[in-house]
Amino acid sequence: MATSLLPSAVSIHKEGKSLVSLKETSFMGISVSEHLSAEFSPTILRSKREFHQRTGSIRAQTAVITPTIKSASQEKKKTLRKGCVVITGASSGLGLATAKALAETGKWHVIMACRDFLKAERAAKSAGMSKENYTIMHLDLSSLDSVRQFVDSFRQSGRPLDVLVNNAAVYQPTARQPAFTAEGFELSVGTNHLGHFLLSRLLLDDLNKSDYPSKRLIIVGSITGNTNTLAGNVPPKANLGDLRGFAGGLNGLNSSTMIDGGNFDGAKAYKDSKICNMLTMQEFHRRYHEETGITFASLYPGCIATTGLFREHIPLFRALFPPFQKYITKGFVSEEESGKRLAQVVSDPSLTKSGVYWSWNKDSASFENQLSKEASNVDKARKVWEISEKLVGLA
Numbered sequence: 273m274a275t276s277l278l279p280s281a282v283s284i285h286k287e288g289k290s291l292v293s294l295k296e297t298s299f300m301g302i303s304v305s306e307h308l309s310a311e312f313s314p315t316i317l318r319s320k321r322e323f324h325q326r327t328g329s330i331r332a333q334t335a336v337i338t339p340t341i342k343s344a345s346q347e348k349k350k351t352l353r354k355g356c357v358v359i360t361g362a363s364s365g366l367g368l369a370t371a372k373a374l375a376e377t378g379k380w381h382v383i384m385a386c387r388d389f390l391k392a393e394r395a396a397k398s399a400g401m402s403k404e405n406y407t408i409m410h411l412d413l414s415s416l417d418s419v420r421q422f423v424d425s426f427r428q429s430g431r432p433l434d435v436l437v438n439n440a441a442v443y444q445p446t447a448r449q450p451a452f453t454a455e456g457f458e459l460s461v462g463t464n465h466l467g468h469f470l471l472s473r474l475l476l477d478d479l480n481k482s483d484y485p486s487k488r489l490i491i492v493g494s495i496t497g498n499t500n501t502l503a504g505n506v507p508p509k510a511n512l513g514d515l516r517g518f519a520g521g522l523n524g525l526n527s528s529t530m531i532d533g534g535n536f537d538g539a540k541a542y543k544d545s546k547i548c549n550m551l552t553m554q555e556f557h558r559r560y561h562e563e564t565g566i567t568f569a570s571l572y573p574g575c576i577a578t579t580g581l582f583r584e585h586i587p588l589f590r591a592l593f594p595p596f597q598k599y600i601t602k603g604f605v606s607e608e609e610s611g612k613r614l615a616q617v618v619s620d621p622s623l624t625k626s627g628v629y630w631s632w633n634k635d636s637a638s639f640e641n642q643l644s645k646e647a648s649n650v651d652k653a654r655k656v657w658e659i660s661e662k663l664v665g666l667a
């Protein structure tokens with residue numbers, strides 16, 4: 273296949289460096305400040321050559337004329353087709369661990385939708401994933417053009433879409449000034465919520481077309497966006513307010529960069545983005561579950577205190593956070609364990625219920641958890657949906 277035809281085969285270079293200055297930060301009573309030079313390395317995009325054609329067996333299922341005399345081999349093919357799952361942000365942490373867990377079963381082909389192709393390739397290799405079980409495709413969720421290009425490239429690959437996992441996220445707890453997406457939305461909500469919102473809306477059709485027995489759309493949520501928990505009450509607390517900043521486009525020009533219209537706070541913006549993720553999952557469920565049979569789900573995978581999510585936090589935080597979660601809150605979970613949890617939400621036959629926010633207890637057994645009042649507010653979910661549609665150009 274001519275890779276040059278694919279939008280994702282073009283080389284794009286992000287230019288420049290950005291100097292992010294960190295504000296005075298205190299963790300457990302100790303106040304620290306420092307400066308971080310965040311260098312955005314050029315992103316090399318390549319497209320994989322191994323675009324396997326969709327097997328005849330997938331099509332054959334819809335073209336069987338004499339269903340009464342299905343041969344044993346047809347039945348076998350039906351049960352043996354590999355599922356195809358797209359995981360955003362699969363180059364590290366939870367996304368990588370999930371990709372690995374699913375690839376290892378031999379039952380899944382994982383599309384690792386990542387902004388840094390080389391990083392993803394190295395990560396997949398060092399995780400020991402074998403080549404026939406994954407494909408890396410470029411996706412930068414902080415650019416809506418990139419989201420659209422990804423959808424085009426994915427469609428050109430000819431693969432079916434059986435499960436979509438919206439996992440990628442950025443967290444900027446120490447940024448003094450807001451950063452922005454290509455379209456000028458505050459970076460955390462722009463990437464974690466709006467990028468995924470457009471991706472999910474565009475790929476809903478593809479999911480709907482899949483003939484896989486259980487089609488799922490998963491959006492990773494978190495405890496810290498839920499104010500009905502101790503973790504969710506650590507300041508700054510998530511709060512979308514009356515959505516005035518969101519309605520204004522989060523651009524810091526004619527509106528606030530924060531959804532509730534307040535002053536910029538990177539940690540709050542992340543938590544707000546997680547509420548949007550959880551509200552969006554429920555709104556998808558209300559609008560599309562009955563009609564499509566797709567399972568919509570969110571989850572809190574546990575506190576994976578060692579991941580790259582905390583890369584912009586101060587070194588003291590990064591050093592103390594894992595032992596704090598391990599020995600004090602006991603909420604710590606390893607990347608491997610969190611990957612197994614998300615992999616369950618992708619493929620476990622017992623987790624097909626839609627509209628659910630999954631969590632796991634101390635014995636690592638899954639249960640349906642309660643969302644906070646705000647993260648389950650039906651009216652707010654509808655408003656967030658409608659504003660998001662406008663911001664990403666769907667309405």
Ligand code: NDP
Nearest residue numbers: 361363364365366412413414440441494575576579580581
């Ligand atoms: P990581 O930082 O390890 O992983 C985040 C992934 O998102 C990385 O692969 C990163 O890519 C990718 N990403 C960031 N920005 C973009 C972008 N613009 N376009 C495409 N990909 C992007 O963090 P985690 O694994 O911890 O986080 C994964 C999910 O888990 C998030 O949704 C987070 O909210 C959630 N979560 C995490 C918890 C934790 O304790 N760690 C707890 C609860 C939820 P790159 O490698 O190029 O930086």
Ligand code: PMR
Nearest residue numbers: 300443445494495496497502503506542574575576601603
């Ligand atoms: Mg929290 C049961 C208690 C619990 C749990 C499960 C978490 C998870 N945290 C808990 C409690 C506390 N935290 C307490 C008591 C404090 C005050 C010392 C505390 C502090 C704290 C900070 C400063 N915690 C944090 C931070 C972060 O910067 C992390 C964050 O909010 O990222 C958005 C974080 C987290 N605590 C968690 C989890 C899962 C996180 C991070 C990841 C996330 O929600 O995505």
